[in-house]
Amino acid sequence: MRGLIGIVCLVVLCLGSVAARAQDSGGVGLSQSQTLKVVSILKEGFETCSKVAPAYKVDCFQQSYRAGAKVLSHNAGYWEAEVALTRVSRNLYQFVRANTDTSVGRLREGGFRMKAVTQEAMPQARKVFRQNVARAETLLRDVSPSEAKYFAPIADVIGQFGDIN
Secondary structure: OOHHHHHHHHHHHHHHHHHHHOOOOOOOOOOOHHHHHHHHHHHHHHHHHHHHOOOHHHHHHHHHHHHHHHHHHHOOHHHHHHHHHHHHHHHHHHHHHHHHHOOOOOOOEOOOOEOEHHHHHHHHHHHHHHHHHHHHHHHHOOOEEEEEEHHHHHHHHHHHOOOOO
């Protein structure tokens, strides 16, 4: 029985060591480089979105959130962050799809090809946008202390661009 306990303890220690090495390794797991990469992509996208006409902003932000989620999609350490970003993207996508202004063409800016939403839908667009961004920011801040170090910069950039005015 003692031999079995010793083996279990050894396995636990080894797994803990592997998990610790995954932190900040740039591979699978939480890392400053991964966090900085997603923050950079989001910030660049959000800055592009802030420059376009209001009717195009919802789709622009939707694509920015999708790009950020994609960066995290192959890293299990960022599962919660990926889910938060994906939810915003999907909800905004559904809103744009349901409220596309077909009387105007698409806009190309900063690598995005955006659809406009109708002027009538803009008040609802602002509400949907604010709710989804607030929810994502809350999810990214309501994490363990070890995750907070890596998720807080993502939440910060999301909070900086929390409205589509």
